[in-house]
Amino acid sequence: MRTALFMSLAVLGASGGELSVSHAMKQLGELHHFSPRSLINFLARALRVKWFWTGIALLALGFFSLLALLSWADVSFVIPATAMGYVTGALGARFLLGERLTPLRWAGIVLVSAGVALVSLS
Amino acid sequence: MASARTLQWKTYSLLAPIVFFAASGNVLLGKGMKQVGGLREWSPAALLALFARAFSSGWIWLGIGSLLLFLVMFMVVLSWADYSFVMPVSAASYALVPLMSRFFLDEKVSLLRWTGVALISVGVALVSRTQATGGERS
Numbered sequence: 001m002r003t004a005l006f007m008s009l010a011v012l013g014a015s016g017g018e019l020s021v022s023h024a025m026k027q028l029g030e031l032h033h034f035s036p037r038s039l040i041n042f043l044a045r046a047l048r049v050k051w052f053w054t055g056i057a058l059l060a061l062g063f064f065s066l067l068a069l070l071s072w073a074d075v076s077f078v079i080p081a082t083a084m085g086y087v088t089g090a091l092g093a094r095f096l097l098g099e100r101l102t103p104l105r106w107a108g109i110v111l112v113s114a115g116v117a118l119v120s121l122s
Numbered sequence: 123m124a125s126a127r128t129l130q131w132k133t134y135s136l137l138a139p140i141v142f143f144a145a146s147g148n149v150l151l152g153k154g155m156k157q158v159g160g161l162r163e164w165s166p167a168a169l170l171a172l173f174a175r176a177f178s179s180g181w182i183w184l185g186i187g188s189l190l191l192f193l194v195m196f197m198v199v200l201s202w203a204d205y206s207f208v209m210p211v212s213a214a215s216y217a218l219v220p221l222m223s224r225f226f227l228d229e230k231v232s233l234l235r236w237t238g239v240a241l242i243s244v245g246v247a248l249v250s251r252t253q254a255t256g257g258e259r260s
Contacts (some may be wrong), residue, residue, distance in 0.1 A: 022205035030202035046197060071164040086210060093206035100256040101206050104248055111245030112210045118238030119216050
C-alpha cells in the first residue's frame with residue numbers, strides 16, 4: 001500500500017512536472033535566436049512563469065518520492081516500473097495539454113515505455 | 123513562421139544534444155557514485171555524509187553540468203515542440219546508456235537490456251515519423 005502510494009507519487013510527480021514545464025515553455029513561445037543573450041533572456045522569462053515553478057515543485061516531489069521508495073523497495077522493481085511515466089506523460093499531453101497524438105506516436109510511446117522497462121531491469 | 127520541415131530539423135538539432143547530455147550525465151554520475159561508494163544505511167547523517175563525499179568528486183560535477191545543459195535544452199525545445207514528441211524521443215538516452223556503459227565503463231550488458239535498447243530504437247523511430255509540432259491547444 002505504502003509502496004503503491006509512493007510509486008504513484010514518483011510517476012505522477014515526474015510526469016506532472018514535465019507537463020507543467022512544457023506548458024510554461026509554450027506560454028513563452030518559440031525561441032528563434034540562439035545567441036547567449038537571447039538564451040539568458042529566455043531563461044529569465046521562464047523563471048517568472050507560474051507553471052514553471054509548479055513543474056519544478058512536482059519534479060522535486062517525484063524525485064524525493066522515488067528516493068524514499070528506494071529505501072525499502074527493490075531497485076530492480078522500482079526503476080522499471082517508473083517507465084510507466086511515458087504512458088502517463090502521453091495521457092497528460094493528450095488530455096491536459098490537448099496535444100494531438102496519432103496512432104503512430106502512441107505505438108512508439110508504448111514501445112519506448114516497454115524498452116525503458118527492459119533496459120532498467122538488472 | 124518557419125515551415126514544418128524547418129521546425130522538424132530545428133527540433134532534431136536540439137534533441138541530439140539532449141539525448142547525449144542526458145545519457146552522459148547519468149553515466150558520469152554513475153561513475154562518480156561508484157567511486158564515492160554506496161549508502162549502507164538510510165539515516166539522515168549517512169545521507170549527509172554521502173552528499174558531502176559526492177560533491178567532492180569531479181565526475182559528479184561533470185555529471186551535474188551535463189544534466190543542467192540537458193535541462194536548459196529540454197526547456198528550449200519545448201518552447202515549440204510537442205511534449206508527447208520530445209518525451210519519447212529523448213528516451214533514446216536510455217538506449218545510449220547501455221552502449222556508453224559497455225564502452226566507457228566496461229560493464230557487461232545482458233541480452234534483456236539489448237532487447238530493451240532495440241525496442242526503444244524502434245519506438246523512437248516511429249515517433250520521429252510524426253510531426254514534432256502538432257500544436258498545443260490553448
